[in-house]
Amino acid sequence: AQSVTQLDSQVPVFEEAPVELRCNYSSSVSVYLFWYVQYPNQGLQLLLKYLSGSTLVESINGFEAEFNKSQTSFHLRKPSVHISDTAEYFCAVDGSGNTGKLIFGQGTTLQVKP
Amino acid sequence: NAGVTQTPKFRVLKTGQSMTLLCAQDMNHEYMYWYRQDPGMGLRLIHYSVGEGTTAKGEVPDGYNVSRLKKQNFLLGLESAAPSQTSVYFCASSKAGAADTQYFGPGTRLTVL
Numbered sequence: 001a002q003s004v005t006q007l008d009s010q011v012p013v014f015e016e017a018p019v020e021l022r023c024n025y026s027s028s029v030s031v032y033l034f035w036y037v038q039y040p041n042q043g044l045q046l047l048l049k050y051l052s053g054s055t056l057v058e059s060i061n062g063f064e065a066e067f068n069k070s071q072t073s074f075h076l077r078k079p080s081v082h083i084s085d086t087a088e089y090f091c092a093v094d095g096s097g098n099t100g101k102l103i104f105g106q107g108t109t110l111q112v113k114p
Numbered sequence: 115n116a117g118v119t120q121t122p123k124f125r126v127l128k129t130g131q132s133m134t135l136l137c138a139q140d141m142n143h144e145y146m147y148w149y150r151q152d153p154g155m156g157l158r159l160i161h162y163s164v165g166e167g168t169t170a171k172g173e174v175p176d177g178y179n180v181s182r183l184k185k186q187n188f189l190l191g192l193e194s195a196a197p198s199q200t201s202v203y204f205c206a207s208s209k210a211g212a213a214d215t216q217y218f219g220p221g222t223r224l225t226v227l
Contacts, residue, residue: 009154032213043118043204043218044157051213090156099164100145100211101172104156 002027004093006105014113015083021076021108023091031095033074034102035065038088047089050074061085086112116140118219120205126225127195135190135222137205145208146188147172147216148180150201157204163188164211195226 007022025031032051036044048059055067065076074091091105121136137146144165149157159172163182177199179191188207192199202223206216 004156006156036218043220044206044216045218046215049213049215094212096212098211099162099170100147100208100214100216101159101162102147102157102216103173104149104158106154106156 002031002093002095002103004091004103004105006089006091006108008108009106010109010111012111012113013081016080018079019077019081019085019110021089021091021110023074023076023105025072025074025091025093027072027093027095029095031093033065033067034092034094035059035063035074035076036090036092036104038090038107040087044090047076081110081112083112083114085110118205118207118217120203120219120222122222123220124223126227127192128227129196131195132191132193133195133224134192135203135205135224137188137190137207137219138186139188139205139207139217140186141207141209141217142185143207143209143217144185145211145214145216146182147206147208148178148188148190149204149206150174150199151204151221152201160190160203195224197226200224200226 035047092102147162148160161180166185205219208214
């Protein structure tokens with residue numbers, strides 16, 4: 001069975017510092033990988049996704065993630081965080097064929113401090 | 115364009131009561147999903163639908179039923195609520211299945227006493 005592990009439940013960081021949120025997955029088939037973000041009291045929204053091709057994917061607000069097949073990882077990074085990045089981040093994998101069934105990790109709360 | 119909406123936003127039930135959560139999307143999406151979110155467990159898929167008139171079980175379907183009579187609506191029912199169903203419920207939709215972005219509603223916070 002597929003699974004997703006987010007290695008840190010909470011990551012506190014100061015504003016303008018770099019951050020990495022770690023995600024590992026297990027799957028025996030080709031996968032699609034996603035990072036979703038949930039701001040307080042809101043639903044989730046897509047941050048970025050890896051489908052194929054270049055292993056480095058970027059979002060419009062400065063986040064990037066790198067697909068590493070050998071290490072089965074999809075870590076999320078940002079070189080300089082802002083207060084507004086405070087949110088919960090979820091890594092997800094879809095290896096279900098064509099149904100779009102996502103398996104989510106437990107979530108990582110990013111707390112950006114001034 | 116409202117995207118994905120959920121009704122109600124909050125609800126408190128007593129054990130054994132029943133209720134229906136409504137999800138509506140105005141993006142003409144084929145695929146719809148119901149998830150529950152619990153602290154420390156991320157989101158888990160309850161049921162999903164790949165088109166009007168179809169439904170299928172997800173990861174945690176027990177105690178829930180769903181219906182997709184109209185393409186734009188996806189209903190989640192609890193026939194006899196239990197305290198273990200206290201959770202935040204999210205509906206999502208996508209145009210296609212695998213690899214496509216899922217658009218989430220704002221959630222319904224349900225408490226079962």
